[in-house]
Amino acid sequence: MTTNNKLPKTKTAEKSADCAFKDSSFKDGGFKPESTSAGEMLQSNTWLSRPVPRVKRHSLPQLTAVETEPSTQCPQCHSMITNTALIFNSYVCPHCDHHLAMTARERLADFLDQIDNELGQQFTTGDPLKFVDSKPYPHRMLQMQDKTGESEALIVFKGKLRDLTMVACAFDFRFMGGSMGSVVGDRFVEAAELALEHKIPLVCFAASGGARMQEGVLSLMQMARTGAAIERLRLAGVPYMVVLTNPVYGGVTASLAMLGDIHIAEPKAMIGFAGKRVIEQTVRETLEEPFQRAEYLLEHGVIDQVVHRHQLNDTVYRLLAKLMHI
Numbered sequence: 001m002t003t004n005n006k007l008p009k010t011k012t013a014e015k016s017a018d019c020a021f022k023d024s025s026f027k028d029g030g031f032k033p034e035s036t037s038a039g040e041m042l043q044s045n046t047w048l049s050r051p052v053p054r055v056k057r058h059s060l061p062q063l064t065a066v067e068t069e070p071s072t073q074c075p076q077c078h079s080m081i082t083n084t085a086l087i088f089n090s091y092v093c094p095h096c097d098h099h100l101a102m103t104a105r106e107r108l109a110d111f112l113d114q115i116d117n118e119l120g121q122q123f124t125t126g127d128p129l130k131f132v133d134s135k136p137y138p139h140r141m142l143q144m145q146d147k148t149g150e151s152e153a154l155i156v157f158k159g160k161l162r163d164l165t166m167v168a169c170a171f172d173f174r175f176m177g178g179s180m181g182s183v184v185g186d187r188f189v190e191a192a193e194l195a196l197e198h199k200i201p202l203v204c205f206a207a208s209g210g211a212r213m214q215e216g217v218l219s220l221m222q223m224a225r226t227g228a229a230i231e232r233l234r235l236a237g238v239p240y241m242v243v244l245t246n247p248v249y250g251g252v253t254a255s256l257a258m259l260g261d262i263h264i265a266e267p268k269a270m271i272g273f274a275g276k277r278v279i280e281q282t283v284r285e286t287l288e289e290p291f292q293r294a295e296y297l298l299e300h301g302v303i304d305q306v307v308h309r310h311q312l313n314d315t316v317y318r319l320l321a322k323l324m325h326i
């Protein structure tokens with residue numbers, strides 16, 4: 001019964017639709033339902049003719065530079081600084097004056113006005129001790145080289161600061177904590193020998209965790225080698241200046257970083273031999289905050305001057321010019 005009831009209704013609907021298409025004027029190239037059942041159906045659909053409700057447009061706040069450009073967060077005051085502003089400001093936070101870390105190449109590019117050539121690229125690291133900690137030493141080296149784009153932790157350039165030709169080297173702390181292995185020693189000695197040969201000053205930007213444990217006694221030997229190279233400079237009257245940047249520790253502090261004619265440090269740089277926690281455990285005392293900071297060392301006569309990064313180039317130039325009798 002139910003199917004019988006439905007069937008005639010469907011047929012009637014089809015018939016009326018047929019009539020509608022026959023009656024409608026397709027001649028004009030459009031479907032114009034007029035006084036037809038389909039047309040009435042469309043006209044009855046009020047949602048088609050209903051005006052579109054007005055969309056409320058919220059005025060969005062204008063994006064700031066740190067939201068549109070690659071930015072870095074200051075580790076001290078946590079404010080975001082665009083990388084462009086940071087490079088322009090020599091990696092000093094414009095809000096709190098914190099000195100952020102720089103790579104060796106950024107450091108030397110910021111320091112030297114003219115770069116002639118790079119030294120020490122011929123030295124490559126071997127694995128004489130076949131050292132394995134969580135991974136083999138050669139694997140660790142490859143990983144570091146991929147990460148930093150550098151072949152070792154010390155970069156050496158010969159170039160000019162204003163009219164003063166010099167050899168400048170910088171540690172890259174990203175590369176295994178700027179640790180001193182045999183290649184770092186080789187490069188430093190080559191830098192010192194070039195400075196000695198041409199009687200031009202040597203400047204070293206130190207940032208290191210110390211000797212490289214993966215090279216064992218070979219890394220410790222670099223302390224003596226670099227010390228001997230610096231002594232040759234001293235005997236020849238060639239100035240050697242050290243700029244201590246955050247942080248300098250271990251075997252580097254115990255050798256080349258503390259053997260300069262003049263020691264300059266950046267504000268709040270951490271400088272020491274053993275770490276603060278190790279000393280606290282040994283002497284069973286709590287050491288207050290300025291301990292091992294550059295300002296603390298200046299107070300206690302370990303270094304000569306604490307210089308803001310913006311005044312560093314001028315200060316180094318002035319002191320070297322004085323030592324070179326220019």
Ligand SMILES: [Zn+2]
Pocket residue numbers: 074075076077078079093094095096097098
């Ligand atoms: Zn800051």
